[in-house]
Amino acid sequence: MIRKFISRVLGRSTPTDAVEPAIIPVEQHGLQRDQISRACRRTIETLQESGYQAYVVGGAVRDLLAGLTPKDFDVATNATPEQVRQSFRRARIIGRRFQIVHVGIGAETIEVTTFRGHHGDDAGSHGQVDEQGRVLRDNVFGSQSEDAARRDFTVNALYYDPACENIVDYHHGVADLQQKTLRMIGDPRTRYREDPVRMLRAVRLAAKLGLSIDPAARRPIREMADLIGNVPPSRLFDEMLKLLTSGHAVRCVSQLREEGLHRGLLPLLDVILEHPVGERFVILALETTDQRVREGKPVSPGFLFASLLWHEVLAKWAALQKDAESPSSHVLFFQAMDEVIEVQGEKLAITRRIAGDMKDIWALQPRFQQRSGKRAYGILQQPRFKAGYDFLLLRTLAGEVESEIGNWWTDFLHADDESRASMVLGQAGETTRKRRRRRRSVRASGVEKTD
Ligand code: ATP
Numbered sequence: 001m002i003r004k005f006i007s008r009v010l011g012r013s014t015p016t017d018a019v020e021p022a023i024i025p026v027e028q029h030g031l032q033r034d035q036i037s038r039a040c041r042r043t044i045e046t047l048q049e050s051g052y053q054a055y056v057v058g059g060a061v062r063d064l065l066a067g068l069t070p071k072d073f074d075v076a077t078n079a080t081p082e083q084v085r086q087s088f089r090r091a092r093i094i095g096r097r098f099q100i101v102h103v104g105i106g107a108e109t110i111e112v113t114t115f116r117g118h119h120g121d122d123a124g125s126h127g128q129v130d131e132q133g134r135v136l137r138d139n140v141f142g143s144q145s146e147d148a149a150r151r152d153f154t155v156n157a158l159y160y161d162p163a164c165e166n167i168v169d170y171h172h173g174v175a176d177l178q179q180k181t182l183r184m185i186g187d188p189r190t191r192y193r194e195d196p197v198r199m200l201r202a203v204r205l206a207a208k209l210g211l212s213i214d215p216a217a218r219r220p221i222r223e224m225a226d227l228i229g230n231v232p233p234s235r236l237f238d239e240m241l242k243l244l245t246s247g248h249a250v251r252c253v254s255q256l257r258e259e260g261l262h263r264g265l266l267p268l269l270d271v272i273l274e275h276p277v278g279e280r281f282v283i284l285a286l287e288t289t290d291q292r293v294r295e296g297k298p299v300s301p302g303f304l305f306a307s308l309l310w311h312e313v314l315a316k317w318a319a320l321q322k323d324a325e326s327p328s329s330h331v332l333f334f335q336a337m338d339e340v341i342e343v344q345g346e347k348l349a350i351t352r353r354i355a356g357d358m359k360d361i362w363a364l365q366p367r368f369q370q371r372s373g374k375r376a377y378g379i380l381q382q383p384r385f386k387a388g389y390d391f392l393l394l395r396t397l398a399g400e401v402e403s404e405i406g407n408w409w410t411d412f413l414h415a416d417d418e419s420r421a422s423m424v425l426g427q428a429g430e431t432t433r434k435r436r437r438r439r440r441s442v443r444a445s446g447v448e449k450t451d
Pocket residue numbers: 057058059060071072074150151152153156157195197198201242
């Protein structure tokens with residue numbers, strides 16, 4: 001009785017109203033077992049041989065049905081994490097909020113999750129929600145149908161059994177995928193309240209799969225966008241990184257703006273995007289990233305966030321210079337970088353390593369103007385030179401730096417020693433001997449300039 005009441009209030013279905021799934025045979029869905037990675041098939045076989053149920057679930061089934069290559073394969077089972085761990089030689093339980101088992105087979109790691117159940121009155125400390133209804137802990141195990149009901153979108157709640165090649169479909173996910181609709185399981189408002197990150201997932205998955213978000217799931221996003229503020233910044237960062245490296249970053253960011261979701265994520269982004277040069281720069285950076293992802297090339301998170309926030313650094317630097325009386329422009333530039341990262345970090349925690357990469361990339365930019373002598377060689381030796389140089393090219397492409405500077409660095413980078421020497425000299429417009437002579441006389445006059 002109490003459980004039923006809680007479930008009604010929270011908008012979840014109860015075990016008593018469990019739905020019968022549709023069992024869809026391979027002739028209808030077309031997904032064959034050899035499309036599943038070997039390690040994933042092995043994992044499932046091992047669990048099934050031990051008498052457990054085991055299925056490929058979630059993103060991998062969805063992506064394969066949509067004709068995309070899955071990033072990884074996840075398995076869902078009725079074995080507990082401990083039972084899973086004992087079934088494999090290389091397996092370990094990880095996570096607290098959500099315990100999962102990592103099974104290592106060859107070079108692959110398969111994530112195995114036990115079916116999740118409801119947070120009823122007997123859930124005790126295994127399942128907890130905060131005062132906004134956000135789920136804090138989630139280790140209540142349950143049946144497959146309960147597990148399906150706890151997933152976010154119908155297309156993510158498909159269970160594929162490689163042994164018989166059937167798909168178990170509780171929420172018409174196969175039909176939704178065919179009709180190109182991203183539909184929430186259950187009441188969208190309740191589900192967003194439980195986990196506001198689902199709003200971002202909606203945008204990302206719709207962009208990635210070319211689906212349209214069902215109006216019932218789309219409508220509440222605008223008014224609930226502020227709930228993003230309750231999500232821990234580190235989780236937001238992970239989700240944002242997924243979004244930006246999805247290969248559809250341009251589409252995702254424009255959809256985030258359309259839904260009014262970007263404000264809580266990149267608080268500076270709306271300001272940047274309202275400035276034409278800033279917008280051009282960000283879009284170019286995202287287009288380049290999308291291109292790289294599609295070509296299977298790695299993308300650097302530092303480079304990405306450096307691009308998104310660059311115009312904010314420039315604006316901050318200009319403001320500081322206007323107000324400042326004494327510190328050098330160089331000191332203020334570093335102060336601007338730190339302040340931008342700090343403001344951003346309040347909402348979206350950029351990891352220290354990535355923040356370090358961003359600063360290295362930014363710090364090189366003013367230095368690219370210096371193309372004489374030792375300085376040019378010094379810049380070439382910087383560990384982050386390549387990223388900084390790519391960033392410079394992006395700036396030239398955006399029309400922010402004269403293309404002559406970008407071209408000079410391209411030539412310098414590819415030139416042999418002799419040509420490099422002549423380029424450097426050409427820049428300074430004087431010979432080495434002349435320069436040495438000038439330096440000596442400057443030193444003699446005691447007014448050597450430092451930088
Ligand atoms: P991708 O791998 O492309 O990021 P995905 O859907 O596989 O997408 P994962 O984070 O790998 O995303 O999650 C695996 C599955 O777990 C999802 O398909 C979904 O069924 C479920 N899931 C993930 N996040 C949530 C969430 N916030 N709420 C409910 N279910 C979720």
